[in-house]
Amino acid sequence: AESDICCTSANAVKVVESIDNDEVLFVPDQYLGHYVSTKTKKKIHLWPGYCPTHVRIQPQDIMQLKQENPQARVVIHPECRPDVIALADEVMSTGGMIRYAHRNDVQEMIVGTEIGIIHRLKKENPGKKFIPVSEQAVCPNMKLITLEKVLWSLEEMRLVVKVSEAIRLKARATVDKMLAIV
Template identity: 60%
Template sequence: MYYVEKLEKLKKERNAIILAHNYQRPEIQDVADFVGDSLALAMKAKQTDADVIVFCGVDFMAESAKIINPDKVVLFPDEKAKCPMAAMIDAESVVKLKEKYGYDVVSYINTSAAVKAVSDICCTSANAVKVVESVPNGIIFTPDENLGLYVKRFVKDKDIILWPGFCPTHMGISLKDILKLKKEHPQAEVLAHPECTPEVIDIADKVASTEGMVRYAKETEAKEFIVATE
């Protein structure tokens, strides 16, 4: 309780808000002003009159919040909180791919500011298919290969070059584990993030971003879920 009161006092003194990603621990979400995915949080911050944004997430999320909110102070509580997938691609590699193929680069929001700067367009897991569909020519998709494979299920008329990056957490969710849980909970619906492997995507009842999962869980009549994400 002491820490909660201290946080509230500091927020008032600094005109600050606390943003927490869906993947944060419950106790962090409990003290946050807004909880959501990275882009939704950055956009939410844009709508407030706060001077200071405390972003509880990983490095690229805080960078994205700063890009969208250049006049606000963005504080990142733990500088060691890195996204392994974002670290699998760098700006130099993107430039070399563009020179090799001459294609537009579509980069997932889960990338550094440096990679975004040399990309042609950015996407989220929720709008990746629509973004790729909007690009008239061939595409270089970075950095998540699984998300790229998911996009290719719907976009079949374009040459899409995939960077071989991945989210270690979603790669670790195996088909065997899902089938085991499904056997234990036969009525449960499987909700999978598009960063999951194709095998997991194939058996999912719903493939969606974290925000999409929350929305679907509220709207569907199902009472039990197997959630294939963090």
């Protein structure tokens, strides 16, 4: 709620480009911020945070998988470290990866993001091969959320997150600014 605008990995470059200032403090993910800095002329000040799941994706794993699967395209999430992104054929959000798999004739993809996407990619693209860069790229927080738990929470109106009206309004303003751009 203390930021001027928010972004996602899919729209971070567009959001940063929309900012009038020449300098931007990018929080909380330094690796997404670094990726954005390679796509804009703005001076990006990075916050030393990162996604603990994407940081588990290592360059040596990509190089080994590429040797084993030379025809595969390497698609990497922009929250990965720069040395990982340097090995990518494509850098994109998880939504971008799903669209890429649908729209391209690529038959094999080495996928560098949270491993949960592999199931969806395989289900929606039968006959194509999807290889996770790391079996360790598991987000424990994402795994806590299930359809059953969401349904239970909605039916029982439990686990409600409460914030002050002042914080809610500030947070909403940052989301609204982002949505006006994208």
